[in-house]
Structure formats: structure tokens, C-alpha cells
Amino acid sequence: MTQPQRALPIILAALLLASLACQTVIQPLAEEEATPAASSTSPGRPSPAPETPPPSSSGSPLCPLPESPLTEQETRPVNPPHASIGDPYAAELGNLGYDVQRYTLALRLDPARPRWVCGTVTIEARATETIDEFALDFIGFALQSLQVNGEEAEYYRTAGKMVIGLDTPLASGEAFEVRVTYSGQTKQVQSRFVPFEESLGLFFPSDENLYALSEPDGSRYWFPSNDHPRDKALFRFEITTPAGLMATANGLLQDEITEDDATTWVWEHAYPMATYLATVSVGDYVEVQNEVVNGVTLRSYATPGSESLLVEELERTADAISWLEDMVGPYPFEAYGYVTVESGGVTLETQTLVTLSTFMIDEAVLVHELAHMWFGNWVSLDSWGQMWRNEGFATYFEYMWGYRDDPQTFDSEMDLLVQTFKISSGYEPLNDLSPANLFGYESYVKGAALLHALRQEVGDTAFFDGLRLYLERFGGGTASDADFIAVMEETSGRSLDNFFQHWLEE
Numbered sequence: 001m002t003q004p005q006r007a008l009p010i011i012l013a014a015l016l017l018a019s020l021a022c023q024t025v026i027q028p029l030a031e032e033e034a035t036p037a038a039s040s041t042s043p044g045r046p047s048p049a050p051e052t053p054p055p056s057s058s059g060s061p062l063c064p065l066p067e068s069p070l071t072e073q074e075t076r077p078v079n080p081p082h083a084s085i086g087d088p089y090a091a092e093l094g095n096l097g098y099d100v101q102r103y104t105l106a107l108r109l110d111p112a113r114p115r116w117v118c119g120t121v122t123i124e125a126r127a128t129e130t131i132d133e134f135a136l137d138f139i140g141f142a143l144q145s146l147q148v149n150g151e152e153a154e155y156y157r158t159a160g161k162m163v164i165g166l167d168t169p170l171a172s173g174e175a176f177e178v179r180v181t182y183s184g185q186t187k188q189v190q191s192r193f194v195p196f197e198e199s200l201g202l203f204f205p206s207d208e209n210l211y212a213l214s215e216p217d218g219s220r221y222w223f224p225s226n227d228h229p230r231d232k233a234l235f236r237f238e239i240t241t242p243a244g245l246m247a248t249a250n251g252l253l254q255d256e257i258t259e260d261d262a263t264t265w266v267w268e269h270a271y272p273m274a275t276y277l278a279t280v281s282v283g284d285y286v287e288v289q290n291e292v293v294n295g296v297t298l299r300s301y302a303t304p305g306s307e308s309l310l311v312e313e314l315e316r317t318a319d320a321i322s323w324l325e326d327m328v329g330p331y332p333f334e335a336y337g338y339v340t341v342e343s344g345g346v347t348l349e350t351q352t353l354v355t356l357s358t359f360m361i362d363e364a365v366l367v368h369e370l371a372h373m374w375f376g377n378w379v380s381l382d383s384w385g386q387m388w389r390n391e392g393f394a395t396y397f398e399y400m401w402g403y404r405d406d407p408q409t410f411d412s413e414m415d416l417l418v419q420t421f422k423i424s425s426g427y428e429p430l431n432d433l434s435p436a437n438l439f440g441y442e443s444y445v446k447g448a449a450l451l452h453a454l455r456q457e458v459g460d461t462a463f464f465d466g467l468r469l470y471l472e473r474f475g476g477g478t479a480s481d482a483d484f485i486a487v488m489e490e491t492s493g494r495s496l497d498n499f500f501q502h503w504l505e506e
Contacts, residue, residue, distance in 0.1 A: 062110045062242060062262060063118040063183060069142040075157040083135040083161050085228045089385030089435075090193075092160055093217055094228025095135040098125045098176075103275075105223055106238040108262075109247070109282050112207040117141070118183030119240075121223050125178065127170040136178070137220035137227035138162040140187040147179045162224060180224050191217050193384070195436045202280075203343070208245065209283040209303060211341040211355055213348055216384050216438070219275040229380035229478050232272035239280055240264045246285040248301050248339045250278060250352050269352060271333050272476050274380050279350035281339045289337060293318045299353075300337035306358045310340060313366055320367050323404065324374065324397065329468045332378040332475060338366065349394070351377045364398050371397035379471055382478040387438050388430045388504075389484060392447015399448060414452040421449050431481065431504040450503040457499055458492040466491040 085094025100123055107119035123136075139160055146153050146164065154165045162180075170176055188199040193216050200218025204210045212222065220227045239247035243261050251269030258264075285301040288311050292298070298317060302310045321331050338356045347365055348355045349372030356365070375393035403410030421427070427442050428434060430450065437443075455463040466488040474483060481504065489496050 062240065063108045063113060063116050069144055069183075070146065076163075077158070079158045079161055080133070080135065080163060082131070082133075083158065083163065085226070085230050087228060087230070087383045087385075089383050090217065090228070093137060093384075094230060095137070095161075095226050097129055097131040097134045098127050098170075098226070100125045100226050100231050100233040101175075102234040102236070103223070103225065103278075104236040104238065105278075105280075106240075107223075107280070108240040109202075109210060109280065110242055111204055111210040111245070111282055112242070114204040115185040115188075115202065116183070117186060117202065117222055120145075120179060120181040121225075123178040123180075123224070125176055125226075127172055127174045127176065129172045130169055131166065132169040133163055133165045135161045135163045136180075136224040138180075138224035139189070139220050141182040141184040143180065143182050145179065145181040149176050153178075160220060178224075182224075186221050189221070192435045193217060193438045203346075205342040209281070209342040211281040211339075211343070211346075212279050212350070213346055213355065214276045214278065215348060216276055219278060223278075225275045227275045229274035229276070230382060232274050232380070232477065234271070235269045235273055235278055237267040237280060238264055239267070239282070241282050244284070245282050246301070248279075248281045248285065248353060250350065252297060252335050253299075269334075271351075273351045273377070277349070277351040277377060279339075279348075279353060279355055281341055281355065283341070285339070289314050289317075294322070294331075296321065296331050296333075297335040298337055299335060301339045303340045303342060303358060306340045306361060309361045310338065310356075313361055313363055314338070316363065317366070317370075320370055320401065323401065324371060327397075327464055327467070328374055329471050332373060332471075336370070336373065338369075349373070349376060364402060367401045368394045368398040374471055378476065379474045380478045382480040382483070384438065385433060386431065386481050387433065387443040388447030388450065389479075389481070391439070391443040392451055395444045396448040396451045414449070415456075417445070417449050418453045418456070421446055429505050446503075453503065454488065454496075454499065457496070458488065458494070462488070462492040 082096040084091050085096060087093060102124040104122040105119070106121070107117060109117065137160060146155055148164060148166060151167070156163050164178070186201050190198060191200050194200060199221070200214055201221030202210060202212050217227065219225050235250055237249035239249060240262050241247050243258060243263050247265035249265070249267035250273060251267050253265065254268050255266040256263060257266070283303050285303065286307055287299065288302045288307050289298050289300040300310060300314055317336070321336065325331055333352050335352045337352070338354045340356050340358045340361070343357045345359055346355060346357045347360050347369060349369045351373070354369040371394040372390065376390035381387065381390060399414065400410065427446060428437055430442055430446060433440070433442060458466070469491060470479065470484055470487045473487065485496055485500055
């Protein structure tokens with residue numbers, strides 16, 4: 001999505017795609033009831049009566065209405081203390097008391113049945129303290145079954161949460177399994193972090209395509225989870241679609257099972273992943289890439305009409321991976337690629353398989369999202385309020401790639417950009433962005449300028465040594481601004497308090 005931009009130096013005229021990457025344009029959707037999340041200021045909207053889902057394209061319902069849903073439990077006005085993971089910027093997200101090890105999403109999805117989801121999510125977790133109840137981030141849907149360790153469990157709802165009670169408390173370190181079977185239409189609620197879009201979660205742009213867009217708080221609108229990057233887990237997807245359509249997801253395709261008029265696509269991702277990076281796309285996909293380069297499986301999928309353009313851009317993928325590896329270290333996952341979706345402008349760095357708008361198949365965008373595999377995916381944000389370390393890094397490496405054959409011009413243009421921020425006012429501090437500006441100009445462009453200024457401050461050797469150490473030390477988990485600063489001080493051998501005070505707080 002193009003947003004209003006301030007006057008920019010020359011380099012940025014060619015790099016406005018950075019402001020497009022990771023943002024969305026979604027077709028207008030019917031207004032729905034706004035179920036408020038904690039701390040949300042999104043206005044409520046009237047809700048139309050639920051509609052009976054139309055039949056699937058095969059003529060038999062893929063996701064029928066439940067015959068005997070569980071009785072909906074009471075909704076309480078206040079979350080229990082453990083129903084927040086402790087991120088001060090997004091206190092409504094995540095939960096304490098347990099650590100998810102693995103999600104299995106067995107869902108039935110049909111693009112011709114907009115917003116309908118049914119299936120079972122299995123969560124394998126381990127208690128991190130003695131608990132007699134715990135919460136999941138989950139909004140909407142009718143429950144058919146809720147089990148903990150094979151036994152039916154009681155629950156109640158709060159704003160954005162499903163709180164599950166335990167007959168027998170779980171001891172710290174004890175493993176447990178939760179199975180949630182549910183169905184219904186997704187809620188459409190505007191995120192306070194993404195005010196330029198109607199909602200987050202699953203989108204159905206046509207009767208032959210659907211996709212997920214969940215950053216930062218949209219996963220809870222399509223599957224129950226501990227919806228914060230601090231609790232990463234492994235993922236398995238078992239996505240059933242009408243025959244003739246393909247489902248893609250994170251990781252590698254393990255199996256394809258066709259029975260009657262439906263096909264189940266089984267995907268597994270063998271590395272820890274934040275919930276917002278989980279992706280599912282369904283469409284009439286053509287595989288346009290499938291090769292292994294330096295141990296990484298490159299596979300990409302295109303909707304009809306986008307194949308040739310995507311194939312052309314994919315010719316540089318292996319080179320771009322090698323280029324980034326030379327600077328910051330090995331590519332962190334087992335696979336990489338892109339899946340195109342029918343949207344006016346959506347690109348999101350969904351882990352190992354980027355969700356790419358057919359209108360944004362562009363070299364700069366593809367490299368921007370590739371850089372996120374290291375910065376944002378392998379090392380994720382400990383707090384959503386520090387978005388500059390996601391978008392600033394991706395934007396900086398996008399800029400560097402564009403000028404990789406002309407480093408002198410790159411340096412001069414970036415120097416001009418750094419000076420612009422030093423003398424300009426009117427920008428929000430990077431460590432105190434308003435929620436509505438989380439994906440604004442500052443996170444992308446000022447974040448990139450900070451990194452170039454840091455590189456000038458400490459020199460190339462300390463800068464790139466620091467990035468590699470940062471990825472080695474925090475890979476597979478999360479890091480804070482303080483963690484990043486400590487690493488850069490370690491590799492440069494000097495205090496950077498004044499530098500970061502200027503760039504983050506002013």
C-alpha cells in the first residue's frame with residue numbers, strides 16, 4: 001500500500017517499494033462485529049446475521065455447519081494476570097505459564113466459501129510454572145471440542161482470549177497437549193497497529209484464492225495460539241482443499257492425499273517460528289521453481305497469469321541468498337521461495353515462503369523480504385514496539401542490493417539520507433512509535449538510516465561482525481534493542497550510548 005511520503009533524497013525515489021513491502025491492500029470486506037482486544041481503541045461495527053456457507057465448488061460442503069457445537073461459555077470483562085506475555089507495547093498479546101513446542105493445524109479451507117474455517121488445531125506445550133489454568137489468543141468461531149491431554153476441558157472467553165481451566169494443575173516442566181476443534185466465519189476487526197486495513201487474518205480475494213496475513217496480531221483470528229514472537233514453535237499444516245486447488249504453507253511439502261473431491265496438503269517446518277509468520281495460501285497454483293541450491297530448497301508457486309514474471313525475477317534468488325550469506329552468515333532455514341496471491345498490494349515475509357502480491361513481483365521487494373528471513377524471522381522482535389530492527393534491516397539490505405555494483409553512489413546517497421534525519425524534525429522516535437505508525441516511514445527508512453550511520457560510526461568490520469554475532473547469539477528466538485546494542489558494543493569495543501540515544505529517542 002502506498003502511503004503519503006515526505007520529500008526524500010534521490011535514493012528513496014527508487015526505493016519507495018520498501019514502504020510497500022510488508023503492507024497490504026485488501027479488497028473491501030463486509031462490515032462485521034468488532035470484538036475488542038485488550039487495549040484496542042478500534043470502534044465497533046454492527047454485525048449482520050450469520051450466513052449459511054455456500055456449497056464448495058465440488059458440490060459437497062467442505063466445511064459443513066457443526067451439528068452440536070459446545071455451549072458458548074461466559075465472556076468475562078477482565079483478563080487474568082497470566083493472559084499477557086509482558087510486551088509493554090502490545091500487552092493484549094501472548095500468555096505466560098507455558099511454552100508451545102509445536103502446532104498442528106488441520107484445517108479445511110475453500111476460497112469459494114469466504115471467511116469459513118473449520119478444523120482442529122493441536123498444541124503441544126510445556127508448563128513453565130505450576131498452572132491451574134492458561135490462556136490462548138483466539139477470537140471468534142464456535143467450538144465443537146476442547147480437550148487437554150485427551151480430556152474435555154472447561155473454558156471462558158475474555159477480550160481476545162480463551163482461558164482454559166484444569167481439573168488437575170500442571171507442574172512446572174510438565175508436557176501437555178491441547179486440541180481445539182472449531183468452525184465458523186472469521187471475525188473482521190481492524191488492528192490498532194494496522195489502521196490502513198480493514199482487518200487481519202485470512203483473506204478471500206476470489207473464489208480461487210485465499211491467503212493469510214497476520215502481522216502483528218492477526219493469527220488469533222484464524223487459529224488458537226500463544227500469539228507473540230516470544231513463544232516460537234514448530235509447525236505442521238494439514239490443509240484440505242477442494243480437488244484441483246493447491247494449499248501452500250511454511251516449510252516443505254511432505255504429502256498430498258486426495259480422497260473423493262478433496263485434497264489434503266501436508267507441510268512441515270522444522271525450525272522455530274513466530275505465529276504471525278505462519279502462512280496458508282490456497283489457489284490454482286503452478287510450481288515455477290523446485291531446486292536445491294547449497295542445501296536450501298528453493299520452491300515457488302504462482303497463480304495463473306503471474307508465472308512468467310515470477311520466473312524472471314526468481315533467476316536472481318540464489319545469487320541474492322549467497323550475497324546476504326557473505327555479509328551476515330548462513331541462510332537459517334531449510335527452504336525459501338514465494339507464493340503469489342490475488343491482492344492489490346500485499347507482501348509479507350512469511351517464513352520460508354513469502355506471500356507476494358501479483359502486483360509487487362519486483363526485484364527490490366523480493367530482496368527486501370529475503371532479508372527478513374535473517375532479520376525478523378530468525379531473530380524476531382522481543383517487543384513489537386521495536387519494529388525498526390525488522391523493517392530497517394530489510395530496507396537497508398534492499399538498498400544495498402540495488403547499488404551492489406556501485407557502492408560509492410550508495411554511500412553518498414545514504415550519507416545524504418543520514419544527514420536529512422539529523423537535521424529534520426517531525427519524526428516519531430524509533431523507540432516510541434505510536435501504534436498507528438508502527439509500519440510507517442520511520443520503521444523502514446529511518447531504521448535503514450540508523451544502520452548506515454552505525455556502520456559509519458563503528459566501521460565495516462565491527463558492523464558486519466556485530467550482525468553475524470547478533471544472528472548467532474539470538475537466532476531461533478527474539479532479541480531486544482538492548483541486546484542488539486550490547487552486541488554492537490562488544491564487536492566495536494566502545495560505548496554506543498550516545499549514538500543510540502540520538503537515533504532511538506530523538
